[in-house]
Amino acid sequence: MKQTKTFYFVPYSIWLLLFVVAPLMLILYQSFFDIQGNFTFANYATYFQSGTYLTMTFNSIFYAFLITLFTLLISYPTAYLLVRTKHKQLWLLLIILPTWINLLLKAYAFIGIFSMNGTVNDFLSFTGIGRQQILFTDMSFLLVASYIEIPFMILPIYNALEEMNPSYLKASNDLGANSWETFRRVIFPLSLNGVKSGVQAVFIPSLSLFMLTRLIGGNRVITLGTAIEQHFLVTENWGMGSTIGVILIIAMFLMMLVTGEKKKKGAVHKK
Amino acid sequence: MKRLVTLAAIILAACGVLYYSSNKLDQAQGITGENTLNLYNWGDYIDPELITKFEEETGYVVSYETFDSNEAMYTKISQGGTAYDLAVPSEYMIERMIEEDMLIELDHSKIEGMEHLDPDLLDMAFDPGNQYSMPYFWGTLGIVYNIKFIEEGSIEHWDDLWKPEFQDNLMLIDGAREVIGLSLNSLGYSVNSKNDAELAEAAEKLDTLTPNVKAVVADEIKMYMIQEESSIAVTFSGEVADMMWENEDLQYVIPPEGSNLWFDNFVIPKTAQNTEAAYAFISFMLDPENAAQNAEYVGYSTPNLSALDIMPAEITEDEQFYPSKDTMEHLEVYENLGQEYIGIYNDYFLKFKMHRN
Numbered sequence: 001m002k003q004t005k006t007f008y009f010v011p012y013s014i015w016l017l018l019f020v021v022a023p024l025m026l027i028l029y030q031s032f033f034d035i036q037g038n039f040t041f042a043n044y045a046t047y048f049q050s051g052t053y054l055t056m057t058f059n060s061i062f063y064a065f066l067i068t069l070f071t072l073l074i075s076y077p078t079a080y081l082l083v084r085t086k087h088k089q090l091w092l093l094l095i096i097l098p099t100w101i102n103l104l105l106k107a108y109a110f111i112g113i114f115s116m117n118g119t120v121n122d123f124l125s126f127t128g129i130g131r132q133q134i135l136f137t138d139m140s141f142l143l144v145a146s147y148i149e150i151p152f153m154i155l156p157i158y159n160a161l162e163e164m165n166p167s168y169l170k171a172s173n174d175l176g177a178n179s180w181e182t183f184r185r186v187i188f189p190l191s192l193n194g195v196k197s198g199v200q201a202v203f204i205p206s207l208s209l210f211m212l213t214r215l216i217g218g219n220r221v222i223t224l225g226t227a228i229e230q231h232f233l234v235t236e237n238w239g240m241g242s243t244i245g246v247i248l249i250i251a252m253f254l255m256m257l258v259t260g261e262k263k264k265k266g267a268v269h270k271k
Numbered sequence: 272m273k274r275l276v277t278l279a280a281i282i283l284a285a286c287g288v289l290y291y292s293s294n295k296l297d298q299a300q301g302i303t304g305e306n307t308l309n310l311y312n313w314g315d316y317i318d319p320e321l322i323t324k325f326e327e328e329t330g331y332v333v334s335y336e337t338f339d340s341n342e343a344m345y346t347k348i349s350q351g352g353t354a355y356d357l358a359v360p361s362e363y364m365i366e367r368m369i370e371e372d373m374l375i376e377l378d379h380s381k382i383e384g385m386e387h388l389d390p391d392l393l394d395m396a397f398d399p400g401n402q403y404s405m406p407y408f409w410g411t412l413g414i415v416y417n418i419k420f421i422e423e424g425s426i427e428h429w430d431d432l433w434k435p436e437f438q439d440n441l442m443l444i445d446g447a448r449e450v451i452g453l454s455l456n457s458l459g460y461s462v463n464s465k466n467d468a469e470l471a472e473a474a475e476k477l478d479t480l481t482p483n484v485k486a487v488v489a490d491e492i493k494m495y496m497i498q499e500e501s502s503i504a505v506t507f508s509g510e511v512a513d514m515m516w517e518n519e520d521l522q523y524v525i526p527p528e529g530s531n532l533w534f535d536n537f538v539i540p541k542t543a544q545n546t547e548a549a550y551a552f553i554s555f556m557l558d559p560e561n562a563a564q565n566a567e568y569v570g571y572s573t574p575n576l577s578a579l580d581i582m583p584a585e586i587t588e589d590e591q592f593y594p595s596k597d598t599m600e601h602l603e604v605y606e607n608l609g610q611e612y613i614g615i616y617n618d619y620f621l622k623f624k625m626h627r628n
Binding site: 035052055056059111115116117133135136214215218219220222226227230233234235236237 | 442
C-alpha cells in the first residue's frame with residue numbers, strides 16, 4: 001500500500017525537481033560567477049555596496065507593499081459583501097473574468113484610458129479640472145497593478161469567509177456581542193488565513209512586476225524586475241542578474257514565513 | 272468524469288483537425304523544406320508584395336518569421352534548433368555574431384546587384400569588406416518633435432533637450448547606448464567612448480535631464496508621438512518615418528554635432544539550410560526597382576543608389592532621412608564595446624532611470 005502511494009508521487013516529484021528545484025539551484029549557482037566565468041562573491045558585494053540596487057530593492061518592496069495594501073483595503077469589504085449577496089456565482093464570475101484576459105492587453109487598455117487624450121482626461125477637461133498627466137506616474141502604476149492583482153486577493157478571503165460556520169456567528173450573537181464585536185473577535189480572526197494567502201498571492205508577484213513599470217510607469221518606476229531583465233538580455237551579466245534573483249527569492253521566502261499558516265501543530269494535537 | 276473525458280476528447284479532436292488542415296495548407300502552398308526560404312526579419316520590415324513577387328519569380332516559398340530585438344534574435348539563433356536562411360540584425364549584433372563564428376562568409380559572386388550599393392555605406396568597421404553582411408536599410412538616431420507645440424527650428428542640437436521649457440515633455444528610447452550616447456555627443460565625445468572620465472561626465476549631465484523626461488519607453492514612442500501624448504522624443508529615423516505618415520506635424524532632426532548611424536544588414540547564419548535561396552533573395556532585394564518599392568513601403572533609408580534615382584525626389588532629397596554629407600561625417604556606428612563596457616553603460620543607464628529630479 002505504502003509503495004503505491006510513493007509511486008503516485010513520482011510524476012509530481014520529477015516535475016518539482018526539473019522545474020522548481022533545478023532552476024532555483026541554477027540561479028544560485030550562476031550568482032557566484034562574474035562575467036568572465038570566475039567563481040566569486042563579488043556580485044553579492046556589488047549588490048550590497050551599490051546605492052542603486054539597494055534603493056531599487058527598497059522601491060520594489062515599498063511598491064509591492066502599497067499594492068498589497070490597496071488591494072486588501074478594497075478586497076476585504078468586497079469579499080465580505082460577496083458572501084452575503086444573492087447571485088454569488090455571478091458576482092464571482094465577474095470578478096474572475098478579467099483574469100482571463102492577457103495582462104499585456106489590459107496594460108494597453110489602460111494606456112488608452114490614461115493617456116492625454118484618453119477617457120479619464122476627457123472627463124477631467126469636461127468637468128473643468130483640465131487635463132492632467134496620469135500615465136507614467138506612481139499613482140497610475142499602483143492603480144493598474146492593484147487592478148490586476150485584486151481577484152487574487154478577493155478569492156482567498158471570500159473562501160475563508162464562505163467556509164466559516166454560521167453557528168459561530170449565532171453563538172457570538174447569543175452571548176451578547178454586537179455586530180462590530182462579532183466582526184472583530186470572530187469573523188476577522190477566522191478569515192485571517194484567507195487574508196494571509198491573499199497577501200502572499202499579491203505581494204510576491206508584485207515584487208517583480210517589470211512589464212507594467214515600463215508600459216504604465218514609463219520606466220519612471222524601477223523595480224528589481226527591470227534590473228534582472230537588463231542583466232539577462234542586454235548586458236548578459238547573468239551572474240548579477242541571478243544575484244538579484246536570489247535576493248528576490250529570499251525576500252519571497254521571508255514573506256511566506258511571516259504569513260505562513262501555523263496551523264500544523266494544532267492539527268496534530270486534534271488527532 | 273464522463274463529461275471530463277468528453278471534453279478532453281473534443282479538445283484533442285479540434286487540435287487534430289487544426290493540425291491536419293494547417294499541414295494540408297502548407298503542402299498546398301508548397302512549403303516542404305527543400306524550396307523554402309526561412310526569413311527572419313524585424314516585424315513589418317518588408318513590403319509583403321515583394322515576398323509574393325519573389326515567390327512568383329523564383330519558385331521559392333518564403334516562410335517569414337519576425338523578431339523585435341537583436342538580442343531576442345541572437346538568443347534564438349545561438350541556441351540552435353532553428354534553420355533561418357537569412358536574418359537581418361543590426362550592425363553591433365553582426366559584429367558580435369562574426370566574432371562568435373555564427374555567420375557564413377558571403378560568396379559575393381553569387382550576389383547580383385552589389386554595384387548598386389552606396390560605397391560610403393559599405394566596408395564599415397563592423398564588417399570590413401562586407402564579408403558577412405549586405406546592407407538592407409540604414410538610418411540615424413535623432414530628435415522628433417511636434418511643431419504644433421514646439422516652434423519649428425527651436426530644436427537643432429542635443430543640448431536643446433535640456434531646455435527648461437520642455438519640462439516633462441520628452442520621451443527617450445529605452446536603450447543604454449542611445450541615451451548615454453546622446454549625452455556623450457552633446458559633450459562632443461564619441462558614442463563609443465571607453466573613457467571612464469567622459470562616461471562619468473556624460474552620466475552626470477544626463478541626470479540633469481530628468482525633469483524633462485516624461486518616460487523611457489520602447490516601441491510605444493511611435494504611438495505616443497502620433498497621438499500627441501508627448502511633444503518631443505529621441506528615437507530612430509525609421510520609427511519616425513512611420514510616425515510621419517500618421518501625423519504630419521512631426522519634424523525630425525539629426526543633431527549635426529554627431530549621432531548614431533545604424534545598419535540593418537542581411538546575414539546568413541551558419542544554421543542555414545538553403546543558402547541558394549538566401550543568395551537569391553539578397554540579389555532580388557538589391558534590384559533597384561524592388562529596393563525602391565521596399566524603401567517607399569518601409570520608409571527607412573535605402574543604401575541602394577540606383578534605387579534612389581528612381582524614387583521620388585520628395586523622398587530622396589529629404590534631409591531628415593538622407594542627411595547632408597556634412598552631417599553624415601559626424602555620424603558614428605556603434606562599435607561592440609565588449610562586455611565590461613556594455614555593463615558600465617547599462618549601469619549608468621539604470622542609475623539615470625532611477626534618478627528622480
